[in-house]
Amino acid sequence: MLIWLAEWLTQFESAFNVFSYLTMRAILSTLTALSIAILIGPAMIRWLQIMQIGQTVRNDGPESHLAKSGTPTMGGVLILAAVLTSSLLWADLSNRYVLVTLFVIASLGILGFVDDYRKVVRKDPNGLIARWKYFWQSVIAIAVAIFLYTHANIEAETSLIVPFFKDVLPQLGIFYIVVVYFTIVGTSNAVNLTDGLDGLAIVPTILVAGAFAIFAYVTGNVNFSEYLNIPFIPLTSELVIVCTAIVGAGLGFLWFNTYPAQVFMGDVGSLALGGTLGILAVLVRQEIVLIIMGGIFVVETLSVILQVGSYKLRGKRIFRMAPIHHHYELKGWPEPKVIVRFWIISLILVLVGLATLKLR
Incomplete structure (x- = not known):
């Protein structure tokens, strides 16, 4: 939004041209989202406390978590407000990739809000019925997949980039819709399962979003994409603004x-x-790299699948409790140790993911 104002003001003062640079807007996007989260955070937390919108803790979980009961929840509203505001201010809203991304974060945010509302306000321990949650996730993902598929202008937009192999670029065709569907729905649920300890989910999210800012920048730059032997997709460069907004909002929320x-x-x-x-x-055609960089999310999800599957098939549990972060807590690891070690692993995996840009 502000980029259009800056373009108009440039005719009167050339200094406003600085806002046309992507790197400058990325920095401002980060700082804007961070400032919104830091400044609004205390007031929001107080309001949640007054309204008694607090976390409900399971009795069968680690005993140390019982003290968390009543801690304000639904703080994700703060993150979404910061991300959306910053993106609307600094991104080019004529870019359809930006609009699709904002649609996904807003629509899934509304779905999560309904689920939280039923849990903490209506005191329904199950929240939104699982099949309905999955149904609406599916509707959102399929709608986005069909839109992207029907509006693809170049082959690169529907090709699959295979890490470490510069000449392996299979064209997905209609299967592209399936890949988009499982990527959005799978990652949405994976982060949801990971969000079980203080700061455990938000730091890997920040790291992966920061890495995608780099992927978006080089994929949308013809010189860098040619040098790195990756397809050039011009629309992706503007996604840097959304990625940096997530980084800023995430850091503010982590506070x-x-x-x-x-x-x-x-x-x-x-x-x-x-x-x-x-x-x-x-959008940056890095679904496989997401599996690498979001390895913590993958492991958390697999631990739940294996736990449920093992119990149903053999009547035995593999882990003391799933998701796997609770397993380590029940083994005696202090919560901060589990969190920080998972952060370190996430950082390593993100670096491995970034290495795929050059190791081709």
Whole structure:
């Protein structure tokens, strides 16, 4: 939005031309989202406390979590407000990739909000019925997939980039819709499952979003994409603004979410952020790299699948509790140790993912 104002003002003062540079707007996007989260955070937390919108803790979980009962939740609204405001201010809103990404984060945020509302306000422990949650996730993902497929202008937009192999670029065709669907829905649920400890989900999200900012920049730059032997997709460069907004909002939220947390993001945050990472991976054509960089999310999800499957088939549990972060807590690891070690692993995986840009 402000980019249009800056373009108009440039005719009167050339200094406004600085806002046309993507790097400058990326920095401003980060700082804007960070400032919104930091400044609004305390007031929002107080309001949540007054309204008694607090977390409900399972009795069968780690005993240390019982003290978390009543901690304000639905803090993801703060993240989404910061991301959306910053993106609307600094991104080029004529770019359809930006609009699709904002649609995903907003629509999944609304879905997560309804789920949280039923849990903490209506006191329904199950929240939104699982099949309805999955149904609306599917509707959103399929709608986005069909839109992107029907509006693809170049082959690169529907090709699959295979890491480490510069000449392997299979054209997905109609199967592209399937890939988009599972990427958005899968990542949305994976981040949701990971959000079980203070700051555990938000830091990997920040790291992956920051990495996607780099992927978006080089993919949308003809010189860098040619040098790195990746397809050139001009629309992706503007996604840098959304990615940096997520980084800024995430850091601002971490200020209050770090151990011991003053607020939790809730499904309104985790479902939306997960789906956004998924659509970003799709748009920069790095779905496979997302699996690498989001390895923590993958492991958390697999631990739940294996736990449920093992119990149903053999009547035995593989882990003391799933998702796997609870397993380590029950083994005696202090919560901060689990969190920081998962952060370190996430950082390593993101670096491996970034290495695929050059190792081809």
